[in-house]
Amino acid sequence: MxxxxxxxxxxxxxxxxxxxxxxxxxxxMMRFNKSLQEAGVLLALDGLHPPSAGVRVNLEQGKVKVxxxxxxxxxxxxxxxxxxxxxxxxEAVAWASRCPFSPGDTIExxxxxxxxxxxxxxxxxxxxxxxxxxxxx
Amino acid sequence: MTAPDxxxxxxxxxxxxxxxxxxxxxRMVRDVGLAEELAQDALVAALERxxxxxxxxxxxxxxxxxxxxxxxxQLRRKKLIERKHEALAHEPEFExxxxxxxxxxxxxxxxxxxxLRLIFTACHPVLxxxxxxxxxxxxxxxxxxxxxxxxxxxxxxxxxxxxxRAKRMLADKQIPFEVPxxxxxxxxxxxxxxVIYLIFNEGYAATSGDDWMRPELxxxxxxxxxxxxxxxxxxxxxxxxxxxxxxxxSRLRARTTPTGEPxxxxxxxxxxxxxxxxxxxxxxLDRIGRLGGANGPYALQAAIAACHARARVVExxxxxxxxxxxxxxxxxxxxxxxxxxxxxxxxxxxxPAEGLALVDALADEPLLRNYHLLxxxxxxxxxxxxxxxxxxxxxxxxxxLARNARERHxxxxxxxxxxxxxxxx
Numbered sequence: 001m002x003x004x005x006x007x008x009x010x011x012x013x014x015x016x017x018x019x020x021x022x023x024x025x026x027x028x029m030m031r032f033n034k035s036l037q038e039a040g041v042l043l044a045l046d047g048l049h050p051p052s053a054g055v056r057v058n059l060e061q062g063k064v065k066v067x068x069x070x071x072x073x074x075x076x077x078x079x080x081x082x083x084x085x086x087x088x089x090x091e092a093v094a095w096a097s098r099c100p101f102s103p104g105d106t107i108e109x110x111x112x113x114x115x116x117x118x119x120x121x122x123x124x125x126x127x128x129x130x131x132x133x134x135x136x137x
Numbered sequence: 138m139t140a141p142d143x144x145x146x147x148x149x150x151x152x153x154x155x156x157x158x159x160x161x162x163x164r165m166v167r168d169v170g171l172a173e174e175l176a177q178d179a180l181v182a183a184l185e186r187x188x189x190x191x192x193x194x195x196x197x198x199x200x201x202x203x204x205x206x207x208x209x210x211q212l213r214r215k216k217l218i219e220r221k222h223e224a225l226a227h228e229p230e231f232e233x234x235x236x237x238x239x240x241x242x243x244x245x246x247x248x249x250x251x252x253l254r255l256i257f258t259a260c261h262p263v264l265x266x267x268x269x270x271x272x273x274x275x276x277x278x279x280x281x282x283x284x285x286x287x288x289x290x291x292x293x294x295x296x297x298x299x300x301x302r303a304k305r306m307l308a309d310k311q312i313p314f315e316v317p318x319x320x321x322x323x324x325x326x327x328x329x330x331x332v333i334y335l336i337f338n339e340g341y342a343a344t345s346g347d348d349w350m351r352p353e354l355x356x357x358x359x360x361x362x363x364x365x366x367x368x369x370x371x372x373x374x375x376x377x378x379x380x381x382x383x384x385x386x387s388r389l390r391a392r393t394t395p396t397g398e399p400x401x402x403x404x405x406x407x408x409x410x411x412x413x414x415x416x417x418x419x420x421x422l423d424r425i426g427r428l429g430g431a432n433g434p435y436a437l438q439a440a441i442a443a444c445h446a447r448a449r450v451v452e453x454x455x456x457x458x459x460x461x462x463x464x465x466x467x468x469x470x471x472x473x474x475x476x477x478x479x480x481x482x483x484x485x486x487x488x489p490a491e492g493l494a495l496v497d498a499l500a501d502e503p504l505l506r507n508y509h510l511l512x513x514x515x516x517x518x519x520x521x522x523x524x525x526x527x528x529x530x531x532x533x534x535x536x537x538l539a540r541n542a543r544e545r546h547x548x549x550x551x552x553x554x555x556x557x558x559x560x561x562x
Contacts, residue, residue, distance in 0.1 A: 034367075037363070037367045038249060038252070038364060038367040038368065039153060039360075039364065040359070040360035040361060040362070040363035040364040040367070041360065041363075042363075043413060043417065044413065083413070085356065085359075085360070086152075087152060087353075087356070088145070088148075088149060090145045090146055090148065090149035091149040091152055091153065093146070093149065094146065094149040094150050094152075094153055094196075095153065114390070115390065115409065116390075126408075127406070127408075
């Protein structure tokens with residue numbers, strides 16, 4: 001089963017747009033990534049630019065609102081993710097426990113929906129649609 | 138954590154650590170059987186201690202230290218210490234009693250080499266293919282004998298016996314714990330790939346039993362393939378096997394009806410194919426091309442699978458290319474099964490009559506005498522040529538040869554459909 005491990009780094013909310021992780025932090029993370037890969041569980045991963053370089057788009061009182069970062073009200077924001085394929089939620093937790101954390105970092109673990117997780121009517125509604133992800137393949 | 142929680146957590150740690158643990162120990166004691174026993178002992182120690190003390194920060198290092206202590210005890214007890222003494226003395230970590238070895242030590246490169254040695258040893262050709270598969274799942278996958286037995290639908294004592302015998306065989310024949318070099322390496326790598334693909338195929342199209350697929354075996358095989366690809370990233374055939382498995386597995390959820398009946402490739406809802414696995418497979422194929430290994434048997438089979446993956450609807454399938462790839466495969470790996478598949482592709486590219494001619498040339502092939510897909514393909518081509526009576530008897534014959542219940546049922550249905558078509562003609 002697939003899980004996404006979402007990295008919520010400490011201080012990411014207030015990081016400057018040009019903030020970059022240190023060479024040492026990246027080297028440690030690379031070793032962790034390599035261990036995921038060598039264990040055959042890693043499917044995909046990416047790191048994200050800080051939210052201060054990002055944009056938020058939402059609906060407020062019926063109008064689409066576009067706001068540039070940083071986002072004052074945000075408490076935790078995603079800094080990167082791993083997609084892993086493991087045999088249980090416990091295994092995902094065990095992997096996340098091995099990440100080289102800095103103080104205040106959090107990893108949130110979320111299982112990926114499979115069609116089979118949805119009730120029959122939802123599955124039916126999705127039936128016959130080209131999976132939009134396939135155009136990327 | 139409650140007791141069940143901690144047991145599940147220990148299971149998860151075991152799944153992550155066991156292969157590395159066994160591989161590291163096997164390097165020290167030069168015996169995979171003994172290494173596995175030591176690792177098991179360490180697991181038992183963890184099951185005793187961790188519920189009280191909690192899971193250590195570095196569980197892998199904890200298990201390794203516990204296993205090393207046991208190794209010393211056991212070697213002393215068995216008075217083997219003289220024989221193994223030298224190996225141990227040269228093992229720098231061996232005397233380390235610090236229970237908090239740095240994570241870096243666990244992640245360093247020679248653990249990777251140890252894992253590679255472990256795969257090559259578990260897949261040694263001195264063992265039967267079945268024994269290799271069971272031992273690989275046990276040592277590399279961390280599966281229990283019970284799990285392996287359920288996966289292969291074999292009684293647990295049979296699997297336990299198979300593994301015990303395999304370990305004894307490796308010890309008796311003094312199979313060295315190493316990755317061979319040169320020509321032997323290629324041969325042995327082929328044996329490793331064969332075992333991984335055998336595990337995958339048993340999951341993808343189970344040869345017997347009530348369920349047509351056992352996806353957990355496919356996952357396990359892909360995990361092994363990914364481990365191997367991580368350890369040997371420049372081997373085109375390793376990438377070829379991985380690409381082949383990922384692209385084939387992308388179809389898993391489209392291959393059966395909700396009640397478990399098989400859905401054949403042309404009838405599958407392609408929106409249910411897994412795009413992430415397809416993308417990974419196609420990316421691996423690109424790497425193979427850059428490495429100059431596109432003509433290996435697994436790379437060619439992956440390229441064939443990729444032709445299907447690229448076709449958004451079945452009519453877009455590039456059958457001419459598939460037929461050409463099968464011809465390439467037949468030239469490096471001549472086999473009646475490949476020839477049969479080529480016939481199917483030719484039939485799609487150039488019409489059923491041309492395909493049938495190729496299939497008929499295989500009629501006396503002794504290797505296919507009891508292979509249900511020969512009459513199944515022949516029946517399909519005959520029915521497309523409107524020769525319904527002949528088609529029906531081929532499907533009936535195919536059904537009588539199929540060992541998988543779901544597949545047999547599907548073939549019986551096709552025979553019945555032919556009978557109906559024949560009546561109304």
